[in-house]
Amino acid sequence: MTLIGRAPATVVLAGVDVRQVTVRDVLRTHRVSRPRPGLRWPLAYRSAAAHDHRTTLLTAQRSLLTTRGAELVIVHRPLPLLALARCGYALAWFRHGARVGWTRARAAQFRAAVRRRERPDGRLDNLVTEVARLLLGRRAWRRLDPGLLDEEIAYGPVLDAVRPHLIHALGHRSLGLAIRAALRAEGSGHRIEVVWDAPPRVPAQTRRATVAGDALLRTFAREADGVVTVGDRLAGELRLRHGLSTTPAVVRNAPPLATGALDHPHGVRERCHLAADVPLLVHTGPLSPDRGPDTVIEALPKLYDLHAAFVVPDPGAPELGALRDRAAQLGVQARLHVLPYVPVDEIPSFLSSADIGVLPVHQLPHHQAVLASRYLEYAHARLPVVVSDVRAMAAATLELGNGEVFRARDTADFVRAVGAVLTNPRRYRKAYDRVDILRQWSWQTESTQLLDLYARLLGPRR
Incomplete structure (x- = not known):
């Protein structure tokens, strides 16, 4: 393979x-870095190289003029020659200022053109x-x-x-x-x-x-x-x-069915340095806005001692800065934990020490039709779930009884759902014992469809 x-x-x-x-x-990148001059940006530089060359040249000229000014102060000259030199020096600064203004105008148009090319959503772009x-x-x-x-x-x-x-x-x-x-x-x-x-x-x-x-x-x-x-x-x-x-x-991207107890040497609770009686919810996956991390942060002040752990691909990613800033504004930064991914085969055991798995995704078409991989990971970790009212996950949760459903983007309803689960978590965990749902949602079961397809296509070469 x-x-x-x-x-x-x-x-x-x-x-x-x-x-x-x-x-x-x-x-x-060629289209973005080489915007064509036109009615919108007639003065824009034709390329990033031309823009860099001109701005660098002006920086060098400014340094030379500064050096020339120092020279006029230090070097002794007769008064007529000094007056002539200072007039030439003033004229050079005037020309430099004009070039700087012209360059800044062209540079501003170049940057505007690049921004538009990076996101071509104007009327003319749509017409083209x-x-x-x-x-x-x-x-x-x-x-x-x-x-x-x-x-x-x-x-x-x-x-x-x-x-x-x-x-x-x-x-x-x-x-x-x-x-x-x-x-x-x-x-x-x-x-x-x-x-x-x-x-x-x-x-x-x-x-x-x-x-x-x-x-x-x-x-x-x-x-x-x-x-x-x-x-x-x-x-x-x-x-x-x-x-x-x-x-x-x-074929769902489901975790393999664990045969033994869910025991991780350094689970999510231990990584957050929390005692067993401290309530902890977990959110896994990249933190794009449509996944609803803001709903979790906005709810923390209303949930008192609840902690939130976000397990993400890169804890140092720039987009996490806004999340941390908002948590600091609300005074809950001490209850926000950002952790890196763990190997795939460790995910259920790593998450199992939390109290709730959350999926506060927004009502968008790509969230409606499928059970997210994170939902299946929470299930194999035997976590009660709190999910927004997107079609597939809400239906599965209501049918199985393994969690609560709230209205997407509704912080107050999210607080209600989390509170309901924390009040009686054993009730929701028992849902995983009543039916053989974990085996149905396991990779051992899901992969059979894929292997059958491979076998049908490859035939004798299997």
């Missing part, structure tokens, strides 16, 4: 060849996007998202060198890479099966990104030999949207 990706591998698995790929992003969609159709992704071609340059040679029998492509960006690699391989007489792993699509921030993503999927979605996703509702939506011949297989 070969694992190919951009991020460095943090876990080494036996029998897995990990290959890290570096994507240079030349084509993606619609023109590209109408004229180029399914090929519009090449024009609207050149970063996909950067990825082709980086990943394509690696996939050609590996010559796999099957490519499991995670996400819509990887799907195009896999299909094109399969076409090149088939041209040389080597058959590659492609499985598209389709997670819920997060809404794009701009119309340009949305159209590019849709064009990419119209081009390649129906070319995949097999499709897997993480929820039944999402599987049906994918089949209808892309005209797939069969309904995608549903």
Whole structure:
């Protein structure tokens, strides 16, 4: 097995060849770093290099003028020559000031152009996007998202060198890479099966990104030999949207079922240095705004001695600064704990010493259709859950009785739900004992669908 990706591998698995790929992003950044002058930015520099060159040159000239001024003070000259030199010096400063003003105007327009290019969501940007969609159709992704071609340059040679029998492509960006690699391989007489792993699509921030993503999927979605996703509702939506011949297989990213007791040498409670009787809720995963970390922070002043632990990929990430600042403003910074990830196989035991697992996600389409991996991790840790009223997780919680549901973004209702769980946590933990739900939500069960798909595609080569 070969694992190919951009991020460095943090876990080494036996029998897995990990290959890290570096994507240079030349084509993606070219449009941003070289804004074209036009009606909006007629004075903007044509490139970052030109901007840096001019500003650096002015800094050097300022240093030379400062040195010249010191020289006029130190070096003795006859009065007429000194007066002439000072007039020339004043004129040089005047010219320097004019150049600085001109450069600042051009630099300001350059920075504005770069900011707009980084987020092309203006009316003119949307008009250009619609023109590209109408004229180029399914090929519009090449024009609207050149970063996909950067990825082709980086990943394509690696996939050609590996010559796999099957490519499991995670996400819509990887799907195009896999299909094109399969076409090149088939041209040389080597058959590659492609499985598209389709997670819920997060809404794009701009119309340009949305159209590019849709064009990419119209081009390649129906070319995949097999499709897997993480929820039944999402599987049906994918089949209808892309005209797939069969309904995608549903494979949730579930933890393996533990055979022994949940015992971690340094669990989340110990890492927070809390006694066993101190209430502790835990939130795992990246802290994007749509995941609702603000709801947790805003609730802490109303929950008195409750502590909150956020288990994140990078505790030093810049986006955590705003969260810590808000906690300090509310006077609850001592009850906020930020911890790094632990290995995947340790997650349930690591979380099991907490009292509640929370998922305060907002009401957005990509949160509605599936049970989040974090929900399954909380379940295997036997934690009562507090989830917002997004469709799939709210339904599972109400049916199983393993937690409380609150209205998304409603801090007061979140406080009510947490209080209800803390009042009688044993009631909610017992829900995991009444049915064989943990075995149903385990990787041992979920992986059978994936292995069956692999076996069907590979046939005798299994």
